[in-house]
Amino acid sequence: MSRISYWNSQRLFGSFAIDLKAAGLEFIGTTFFLLLGLGGIQAATGAALESGTTIEQVLYIATCMGFSLLVTAWLFFRVTGGLFNPNITLALFLVGVVGPVRFVLFCIAQMVGAIAASAIIYGLTPGPLSVNTFLQQGISPAQAVFIEMFITAALVIAVLMLAAEKHSATPFAPVGIGLTLFVGHLFAVFYTGACMNTARAFGPAVVTGFAFAGKSRHWVYWVGPFLGSLLGSAFYALLKALNYRELNPAQASTRPEDSPQDPIFGTSEKAGEKAEPAGSGRNASASNPTGNPSRSAS
Numbered sequence: 001m002s003r004i005s006y007w008n009s010q011r012l013f014g015s016f017a018i019d020l021k022a023a024g025l026e027f028i029g030t031t032f033f034l035l036l037g038l039g040g041i042q043a044a045t046g047a048a049l050e051s052g053t054t055i056e057q058v059l060y061i062a063t064c065m066g067f068s069l070l071v072t073a074w075l076f077f078r079v080t081g082g083l084f085n086p087n088i089t090l091a092l093f094l095v096g097v098v099g100p101v102r103f104v105l106f107c108i109a110q111m112v113g114a115i116a117a118s119a120i121i122y123g124l125t126p127g128p129l130s131v132n133t134f135l136q137q138g139i140s141p142a143q144a145v146f147i148e149m150f151i152t153a154a155l156v157i158a159v160l161m162l163a164a165e166k167h168s169a170t171p172f173a174p175v176g177i178g179l180t181l182f183v184g185h186l187f188a189v190f191y192t193g194a195c196m197n198t199a200r201a202f203g204p205a206v207v208t209g210f211a212f213a214g215k216s217r218h219w220v221y222w223v224g225p226f227l228g229s230l231l232g233s234a235f236y237a238l239l240k241a242l243n244y245r246e247l248n249p250a251q252a253s254t255r256p257e258d259s260p261q262d263p264i265f266g267t268s269e270k271a272g273e274k275a276e277p278a279g280s281g282r283n284a285s286a287s288n289p290t291g292n293p294s295r296s297a298s
Contacts, residue, residue, distance in 0.1 A: 030113030040064025066182025114203025133193030152228025
């Protein structure tokens with residue numbers, strides 16, 4: 001029997017209707033995520049213009065983006081996966097989690113969702129839209145590309161290890177992913193705006209007519225996160241090739257017997273269980289509550 005090609009049209013478009021539904025919901029999720037996140041940035045920028053503070057603004061922006069992803073990814077985790085980021089979608093495509101048709105549909109949905117979120121913020125808040133990403137003074141395009149590459153790679157690894165890899169803590173993956181975005185913003189907001197998501201830079205740029213494209217070096221926010229997707233996926237592939245699970249096999253265990261030994265007496269849960277014979281003491285009395293010897297059935 002001939003092997004079905006990966007690019008066979010039946011295999012590619014066999015679930016097109018489901019992929020299309022998922023992409024529509026991914027659009028809603030992306031809009032929701034960036035509406036909350038970019039809305040917080042719009043508020044932080046307006047407050048900073050009045051107070052002139054910097055560290056507080058960075059903390060506010062990082063908190064808004066991190067917690068916005070945590071909340072919305074958790075809401076959509078069982079619906080579409082809660083990706084909201086074409087660079088995450090690319091990484092999942094590279095490792096085989098997402099098929100090519102869903103990859104294309106999701107990327108389109110995420111880009112359009114970013115535009116919709118930016119347009120809503122622009123219409124609901126006073127003043128100009130101030131959520132565009134810029135290179136700060138003293139940061140070269142090359143430095144910005146590598147900063148974006150590394151922080152995007154960190155986010156990709158968080159998604160692959162916490163959500164794509166199945167383990168006991170997988171339902172709580174949005175918490176770790178949101179915190180990764182939060183930490184990435186703490187590092188890079190002051191230098192590049194901490195994009196980590198090409199859609200996040202593209203949406204505001206479209207709404208403002210790419211008015212700041214020259215100043216922001218918009219291409220940086222395509223190249224840097226793209227390289228981050230490749231780097232994060234390559235590191236994940238390396239971990240799988242090394243069979244990382246055997247390096248620390250009991251780390252995700254929930255069994256008490258996998259706990260460390262008693263540091264004082266040198267006994268473990270497993271040893272304590274073996275020390276008590278199966279038919280003696282408490283077990284024997286539980287099986288024969290009268291205390292009388294059991295009679296054999298002859």
